[in-house]
Amino acid sequence: MSVRVLKPGLLTSLQDSGRPGHAALGVGRAGAIDGPAWRLANALVGNAGDEAALEFTLVGPVLRFEHATVIALTGAPVEARVGGQSVPGWTCCALPARSELQLGGMRQGCRGYLAVRGGFAVEPVLGSRSTDLHARLGPLHGRALQAGDRLSVGEHAKWRALRATHAPVHLPWGLDPQPWFDFAHAPLALMRGHHFDQMDDESRRALFKAWFTVSKDSNRTASRLEGQRLQLQQPLELISEAALPGTMQLPPSGQPIVLQAEAPVTGGYPRIGQLAAVDLARLAQRKPSDAVCFQPTTLEQASERLLRRQQRLQRLLRDIAQRLEDA
CATH class of the missing domain: 2.60.120 (Jelly Rolls)
Known part of the structure; x- marks a missing residue:
C-alpha cells in the first residue's frame, strides 16, 4: 500500500x-x-x-x-x-x-x-x-x-x-x-529559570504581565516571541548548558525564545524560564501573530498537571481501543 x-x-x-x-x-x-x-x-x-x-x-x-x-x-x-x-x-x-x-x-x-x-x-x-x-x-x-x-x-x-x-x-x-x-488561548504556565533573577525589575514583572505574539520566524526548533524587550541587569558570560523543549532563553535581542521539539541539546543564552511540559503543545499550536501570556507556576504544580493529563489520556486511549474492538 x-x-x-x-x-x-x-x-x-x-x-x-x-x-x-x-x-x-x-x-x-x-x-x-x-x-x-x-x-x-x-x-x-x-x-x-x-x-x-x-x-x-x-x-x-x-x-x-x-x-x-x-x-x-x-x-x-x-x-x-x-x-x-x-x-x-x-x-x-x-x-x-x-x-x-x-x-x-x-x-x-x-x-x-x-x-x-x-x-x-x-x-x-x-x-x-x-x-x-x-x-x-x-x-x-x-x-x-x-x-x-x-x-x-x-x-x-x-x-x-x-x-x-x-x-x-x-x-x-x-x-x-x-x-x-486550546481554543481559548489561555495563559501558559512558566517556571522561573536559573537566570530569572538576573533580569531587571521591570523585565521580571513584564514576563508575567505583558502579552507577547508568536513571530513568523518560529518553527519546530523554537517558538520565537515578540513584545516588550526584556533585559538583564548586567551582561552575563555563560558557557553552554543542557537545553530541552520548554526552555525559555533570552538572546541579546531581548525577545524570548521557547525551545520546541527540535531543541538543540545545549545552549548558551540565559535561561529565564521553563515552560511547563503540559503546556508545550498549547504553545506549539499558536500560529504567527497569535497572542501569548504566561502565569507563574512551580515544579510541583506543573508535574501534577502533567500527571493528570497523562492519566486522562491513558483512560481515553483505552476507551477508544475498546469502542473500536466492539464496533
Missing part, C-alpha cells in the same frame, strides 16, 4: 514519539510537537502506539491513496475533502482506493496530524521514524515532504469496524477536541 504526495503543504513531515536518550551524541529528541494530538490520531485508526504519522503546519498536503485506507485527522481544525465530500476531524474515516484527500488551511491553530492504519512504513533512524528538520535526520534524509514522494503504509490486520466502498465513510462517533486543543 502506498500514498502519493501531490502537494506537500507546509513543513509536512513524518513524526512519531521521537528519539530520546541520544543527547550525549548531540542528537535531540524531535518527534510530534503536539504529542496528545499525534497519539489520539493513531488511536482512532487502531494503531498500537508509536506509528509514524504526518504532521503539517498551517496548510495541509494533498494526497492520493492508491488503496483503501483508514485515516484520522487531529490537531488544529483543517478543511478536509475527498472529491466533493467533507472529511471530519477527530474521528476515524475509511477512504476508498484512489481517493484524493485535499487538506486546506487552518482556521485556528498551527499544526495538524494525519494517521493511517498501519502507520507510515519508513526505516527508523536511531530507533525513531521522526524527521528532525533542523538536524536533517530521519526519513527522506531529514527533509519535509515534496510533491512526487511516495509513502508506504505498514501492514495491518483486516478491520471490520469501518469499510469504504465508493465514497468516504466515518464512524458515528468522534472525540471532543476541547480538552486537547
Whole structure:
C-alpha cells in the first residue's frame, strides 16, 4: 500500500514519539510537537502506539491513496475533502482506493496530524521514524515532504469496524477536541529559570504581565516571541548548558525564545524560564501573530498537571481501543 504526495503543504513531515536518550551524541529528541494530538490520531485508526504519522503546519498536503485506507485527522481544525465530500476531524474515516484527500488551511491553530492504519512504513533512524528538520535526520534524509514522494503504509490486520466502498465513510462517533486543543488561548504556565533573577525589575514583572505574539520566524526548533524587550541587569558570560523543549532563553535581542521539539541539546543564552511540559503543545499550536501570556507556576504544580493529563489520556486511549474492538 502506498500514498502519493501531490502537494506537500507546509513543513509536512513524518513524526512519531521521537528519539530520546541520544543527547550525549548531540542528537535531540524531535518527534510530534503536539504529542496528545499525534497519539489520539493513531488511536482512532487502531494503531498500537508509536506509528509514524504526518504532521503539517498551517496548510495541509494533498494526497492520493492508491488503496483503501483508514485515516484520522487531529490537531488544529483543517478543511478536509475527498472529491466533493467533507472529511471530519477527530474521528476515524475509511477512504476508498484512489481517493484524493485535499487538506486546506487552518482556521485556528498551527499544526495538524494525519494517521493511517498501519502507520507510515519508513526505516527508523536511531530507533525513531521522526524527521528532525533542523538536524536533517530521519526519513527522506531529514527533509519535509515534496510533491512526487511516495509513502508506504505498514501492514495491518483486516478491520471490520469501518469499510469504504465508493465514497468516504466515518464512524458515528468522534472525540471532543476541547480538552486537547486550546481554543481559548489561555495563559501558559512558566517556571522561573536559573537566570530569572538576573533580569531587571521591570523585565521580571513584564514576563508575567505583558502579552507577547508568536513571530513568523518560529518553527519546530523554537517558538520565537515578540513584545516588550526584556533585559538583564548586567551582561552575563555563560558557557553552554543542557537545553530541552520548554526552555525559555533570552538572546541579546531581548525577545524570548521557547525551545520546541527540535531543541538543540545545549545552549548558551540565559535561561529565564521553563515552560511547563503540559503546556508545550498549547504553545506549539499558536500560529504567527497569535497572542501569548504566561502565569507563574512551580515544579510541583506543573508535574501534577502533567500527571493528570497523562492519566486522562491513558483512560481515553483505552476507551477508544475498546469502542473500536466492539464496533
